[in-house]
Amino acid sequence: MSPKLAATIPQNVAVLNFPFASHPSSLLRFIRTISGLAPDIKFTFFSLSRTNSSLFSGSNNKGLDNIKPYDVWDGLPEGYVPPSGHPLEQIGLFLDKAPCTFERAIKEVEAEMGHKFGCLISDAFLWFSGDIAEKMQVPWVTVWSGPRPLLVHLETDIIREKVGAPGQEDKTLDFLPGFSDEFRASDLPKEVVFGDIESPLARMLHSMGQKLPQATVVAVNSFEAMDFKVTEELKKRLQKLLLVGPLHLVRPVPSVVSDEEEEEEEKDGCLQWLDKHKPASVAYISFGSVGALPPIEVAALAEALEEGGFPFLWSFRGNLEDFPKGFFERTSIGKVVPWVNQVQILNHASIGVFVTHCGWKSVLESVTYGVPMIGRPHFADQNLNMRSVEVVWKIGMRIEGGVFTKTGAIKALEQALSLEQGKEMRRRVGVLKQLAQEAVGPNGRSTQDLKALVQIIKS
CATH class of the missing domain: 3.40.50.2000 (Glycogen Phosphorylase B;)
Known part of the structure; x- marks a missing residue:
């Protein structure tokens, strides 16, 4: 040649x-x-x-x-x-x-x-x-x-x-x-x-x-x-x-999602819904495309959100029957949808904490948009990521006992959204956010x- x-x-x-x-x-x-x-x-x-x-x-x-x-x-x-x-x-x-x-x-x-x-x-x-x-x-x-x-x-x-x-x-x-x-x-x-x-x-x-x-x-x-x-x-x-x-x-x-998913987000109006909330006041909940909570933990987390009055946006791909009976009728402070554009959601000023499985992609996105985490890891590298979030960067906490209970979830959400511990985590993750942008x-x-x-x- x-x-x-x-x-x-x-x-x-x-x-x-x-x-x-x-x-x-x-x-x-x-x-x-x-x-x-x-x-x-x-x-x-x-x-x-x-x-x-x-x-x-x-x-x-x-x-x-x-x-x-x-x-x-x-x-x-x-x-x-x-x-x-x-x-x-x-x-x-x-x-x-x-x-x-x-x-x-x-x-x-x-x-x-x-x-x-x-x-x-x-x-x-x-x-x-x-x-x-x-x-x-x-x-x-x-x-x-x-x-x-x-x-x-x-x-x-x-x-x-x-x-x-x-x-x-x-x-x-x-x-x-x-x-x-x-x-x-x-x-x-x-x-x-x-x-x-x-x-x-x-x-x-x-x-x-x-x-x-x-x-x-x-x-x-x-x-x-x-x-x-x-x-x-x-x-x-x-x-x-x-x-x-x-x-x-x-x-x-270019997005890796389909037309149907883009329409889903538009139809659900998540960003417009978030616009109505105060800064750092909403819990965003997602456990990835593979991991799913057992029904008993779905119910416990839902009960905690309802009893604590925490505004929430939950990206949920499981069985809606896992939620407590009447939950959707009683709960007007939250939104449950099958899919969201996670980067857009985490970048919204109203998000105060990310409740996550601690997959690396989710941890990195949470860091780059300055959002503290509550972790409930399942498998693979998620436990190690969660430990790093807790003890290396100090920008989040593992759910008490490793699984969701109503009491443990209320405690974690209060700490992250209302107490001094949450404010300190937000300050620390803000430093990492700046370093990521510089990189x-x-x-x-x-x-x-x-x-x-x-x-x-x-x-």
């Missing part, structure tokens, strides 16, 4: 997605950010057909001219009927076949294009992407969420050596750099600390922790001042760490890291 012809071919990047929970939308947001900074790069987004259909259908195609979906096999046997609940079995079946499935799909697309991919980007869970990138002889860029959970995964072997026996849940983690004695083994995902290292999730997380130090770049959706000491430790363990967030502040990114400013560290990342992908 002549140099002149090579120069006319745009850089093509393969993107490998972990197609479960909120990972697809998070990875697509990352790719959209990169594509906005480098519109000459073409991306192929490899994922399951159902994921691609959801992410790229209808109005979701806006602004995605240089990002194309490509469907891969889900690894499920013909006629497979998934069990109800968390898709652990489906994840295991997918991961068993994924290395060969992705590698085959990459070769198919390269044959269609008539030239090779120049870079491989993957969700960090897909640890085997490093082996694929090595065969392709291209850089491997992998994407992660919060810094502290990442350090935990890199130190899994040490954690298991120090802790990994049942009954040690209260053992402190001060042997880990950047962790105080206020962190406990119970704050970590059980797959990291206890149990069979060969179970699908534990094997995936362990393999990821072993493989990530070989990545060309690990890009994390955070900013340096958020967790400086942990960031310094990660830099010692990785070839190159780039903190490129908060991504939702970097630039306007993505014209001369901010995250802005610099994003530019460096684009250059590595282009190279």
Whole structure:
């Protein structure tokens, strides 16, 4: 190929997605950010057909001219009927076949294009992407969420050596750099600390922790001042760490929601409803797209809101029958809707506290809009995020006893919305908000890291 012809071919990047929970939308947001900074790069987004259909259908195609979906096999046997609940079995079946499935799909697309991919980007869970990138002889860029959970995964072997026996849940983690004695083994995902290292999730997380130090770049959706000491430790363990967030502040990114969801928000009029409330007076409640409260906790939290007279906006995707009988008829101070634009809601002056599951995306959005948190974590990194919210940044509190009771919820809401403790949390989170905005400013560290990342992908 002549140099002149090579120069006319745009850089093509393969993107490998972990197609479960909120990972697809998070990875697509990352790719959209990169594509906005480098519109000459073409991306192929490899994922399951159902994921691609959801992410790229209808109005979701806006602004995605240089990002194309490509469907891969889900690894499920013909006629497979998934069990109800968390898709652990489906994840295991997918991961068993994924290395060969992705590698085959990459070769198919390269044959269609008539030239090779120049870079491989993957969700960090897909640890085997490093082996694929090595065969392709291209850089491997992998994407992660919060810094502290990442350090935990890199130190899994040490954690298991120090802790990994049942009954040690209260053992402190001060042997880990950047962790105080206020962190406990119970704050970590059980797959990291206890149990069979060969179970699908534990094997995936362990393999990821072993493989990530070989990545060309690990890009994390955070900013340096958020967790400086942990960031310094990660830099010692990785070839190159780039903190490129908060991504939702970097630039306007086309929404990943559908027309129906946009209409839902307009129909529900959440922002107009919030306009009628005093500053920092409303509790915003959401437990993410995957986590759901047990019915008994839904009822307890609803009773607390009603008895305490707390104005609230609740994004709720569960069964409305879980609410106490007559709750909606009796309660005029609150609003329950199936979906909201969370960034817009958290950025509204009337929001005084975010009642959350403490997924990293929610924590980061709460920080960047200066909203304290009440946490009720469920699984994965949520407990560790909650502990950081409590003891590192001191910008929120875990619900008393770890589950919602009417008494515990009233106590937490009063502290956050009315008492001095809430005012102090708001002051502290306001400092982090300012640091986040500086990080993505014209001369901010995250802005610099994003530019460096684009250059590595282009190279």
